[in-house]
Amino acid sequence: MYDVVIIGAGITGTVLARDLSHCHLRVAVIEKENDIADGATMANSAIVHTGYDPEPGTLKAKLNVEGARLWPKMCEELGLHYKTVGAYIAACGKEEEDHLDVLAKRAQEREIPYRFLSRQEAKKEEPNLSDNVTKVLDFYTTAVIYPWEAACACMENAIENGADLFLNSECTGIEVLEQGYLVHTPQKDLLARTVVNAAGVYADHIAKMVQKDPGFVMRPRRGEYYVLDQDAQPVKHIIFPVPSAAKGKGVLAVPTVYGNTLIGPNSDYIDDPDDNGTSSDGLAYVRTNISKTLNSIPLNRSIRTFSGVRPASDHADFIIEEAEGLPGFINAASIESPGLASAPGISRYIIDELLSKRIEIVPDKEAKRTRKAPVVLSELSEEERNRMIKENPSYGRIICRCEQVSEGEIIDCIHRPCGAISVKGVKKRVRPGMGRCQGGFCEPLVLNILARELGISPLEVVLDSQKSVILESENRK
Numbered sequence: 506m507y508d509v510v511i512i513g514a515g516i517t518g519t520v521l522a523r524d525l526s527h528c529h530l531r532v533a534v535i536e537k538e539n540d541i542a543d544g545a546t547m548a549n550s551a552i553v554h555t556g557y558d559p560e561p562g563t564l565k566a567k568l569n570v571e572g573a574r575l576w577p578k579m580c581e582e583l584g585l586h587y588k589t590v591g592a593y594i595a596a597c598g599k600e601e602e603d604h605l606d607v608l609a610k611r612a613q614e615r616e617i618p619y620r621f622l623s624r625q626e627a628k629k630e631e632p633n634l635s636d637n638v639t640k641v642l643d644f645y646t647t648a649v650i651y652p653w654e655a656a657c658a659c660m661e662n663a664i665e666n667g668a669d670l671f672l673n674s675e676c677t678g679i680e681v682l683e684q685g686y687l688v689h690t691p692q693k694d695l696l697a698r699t700v701v702n703a704a705g706v707y708a709d710h711i712a713k714m715v716q717k718d719p720g721f722v723m724r725p726r727r728g729e730y731y732v733l734d735q736d737a738q739p740v741k742h743i744i745f746p747v748p749s750a751a752k753g754k755g756v757l758a759v760p761t762v763y764g765n766t767l768i769g770p771n772s773d774y775i776d777d778p779d780d781n782g783t784s785s786d787g788l789a790y791v792r793t794n795i796s797k798t799l800n801s802i803p804l805n806r807s808i809r810t811f812s813g814v815r816p817a818s819d820h821a822d823f824i825i826e827e828a829e830g831l832p833g834f835i836n837a838a839s840i841e842s843p844g845l846a847s848a849p850g851i852s853r854y855i856i857d858e859l860l861s862k863r864i865e866i867v868p869d870k871e872a873k874r875t876r877k878a879p880v881v882l883s884e885l886s887e888e889e890r891n892r893m894i895k896e897n898p899s900y901g902r903i904i905c906r907c908e909q910v911s912e913g914e915i916i917d918c919i920h921r922p923c924g925a926i927s928v929k930g931v932k933k934r935v936r937p938g939m940g941r942c943q944g945g946f947c948e949p950l951v952l953n954i955l956a957r958e959l960g961i962s963p964l965e966v967v968l969d970s971q972k973s974v975i976l977e978s979e980n981r982k
């Protein structure tokens with residue numbers, strides 16, 4: 506019997522699995538997809554917001570501040586990218602400047618560092634700021650991370666401490682037992698003392714398996730982006746418009762950890778939670794609205810568009826609570842932005858405030874908190890690179906020319922705990938296909954490496970889901 510079964514391997518589920526794996530507990534994570542971090546965690550702005558924005562008194566405010574405080578240590582322990590770029594909230598005119606004062610007051614109360622910049626001061630740092638901008642509130646400790654890397658690292662650490670991960674294991678039903686729950690998946694049933702529902706846009710669907718009326722309905726909202734090439738860097742800081750209740754955080758420019766720039770997102774309710782396409786209207790909205798804060802964005806340097814679906818609900822706040830009348834069944838729902846920034850705070854809250862009332866939680870002093878971070882060849886000095894190549898020549902064979910990813914890095918990401926089993930899984934972990942050619946050159950090479958390392962035929966290698974085979978048949982022997 507598991508002490509905790511977590512449904513959903515996004516950032517909420519994987520950070521929680523890691524924290525629980527540092528205690529004497531049997532933990533399992535079930536994920537319906539063929540890889541972890543395939544939901545909202547895969548497609549977002551990647552910002553560790555400092556916590557100035559959420560309304561006072563909300564769980565969002567509390568857990569965002571707490572999460573942002575915990576991220577740097579977690580990144581250090583797991584060898585993750587964490588780049589402090591700073592965030593400019595750019596006001597245009599008196600009314601928006603007044604709202605900057607509201608945000609500054611919140612920041613002061615939450616002990617979040619900030620400073621005001623005049624238009625001239627801000628322009629010196631960011632020459633591309635629009636002439637409409639009259640004043641800037643600078644949250645200079647704001648950072649960006651690599652969300653999939655974080656989820657993979659947390660899951661890897663949890664697995665190394667004994668947690669089980671079951672991919673392609675959609676939760677199809679839950680039985681309430683006297684002493685816990687029986688979680689059904691097509692492959693197997695898992696007996697659990699407690700269950701955490703971290704199923705993102707499907708959180709209401711899971712809750713309804715045990716609750717007649719969970720008291721919330723998920724209302725997924727899609728956000729679309731442009732990704733600019735690494736050498737088109739129109740901004741150094743994250744540039745936000747002033748947030749509003751109606752439009753949320755608005756359309757941003759975000760410098761990412763690897764030097765690309767994201768431009769987006771819009772915010773549109775959608776009927777199908779799995780609809781992560783892009784639309785001409787959505788991208789037109791992004792183009793129009795980015796011009797409010799920035800003068801010229803080189804959208805002709807866009808190498809890709811994508812969208813992410815926010816696990817939003819009919820509630821404004823996060824819903825993190827034990828379901829009524831169901832001891833140990835915890836819903837972690839409505840985890841929209843700032844869910845990524847809050848993830849370490851959400852995990853601590855679930856453990857300290859909710860799970861600890863139902864199961865005994867004893868820290869395991871022997872549990873590993875760190876991991877051997879993967880090599881990122883392009884970040885090493887020439888001397889270090891040469892040493893690596895001498896030790897293992899596969900680090901000398903460059904597979905992805907755009908991102909300078911070697912065969913050695915790809916092999917490593919396949920064989921790590923929670924390793925890649927699809928072309929997209931490799932792309933998420935070590936970036937072949939993320940660059941200018943978007944996989945045009947390297948994808949066939951990645952496919953062959955996957956086949957060889959997994960001991961399967963190239964015809965069996967999938968792009969992403971189990972059904973997404975790439976090659977239909979051999980046409981030449």
Ligand SMILES: Cc1cc2nc3c(=O)[nH]c(=O)nc-3n(C[C@H](O)[C@H](O)[C@H](O)COP(=O)(O)OP(=O)(O)OC[C@H]3O[C@@H](n4cnc5c(N)ncnc54)[C@H](O)[C@@H]3O)c2cc1C
Nearest residue numbers: 513515516517537544545546550552676705728844845846
């Ligand atoms: C456009 C956009 C921009 C954002 N920007 C930011 C930002 O800059 N900063 C920030 O802090 N937050 C941001 N967010 C919010 C953040 O991405 C989310 O809050 C966070 O990723 C939610 O993580 P999660 O693990 O709760 O959900 P998800 O990542 O969606 O994970 C849920 C998982 O559950 C699985 N699942 C669903 N149903 C089942 C089932 N029946 N059985 C098994 N598994 C199941 C799914 O496949 C999925 O893997 C943004 C979100 C979007 C969409």
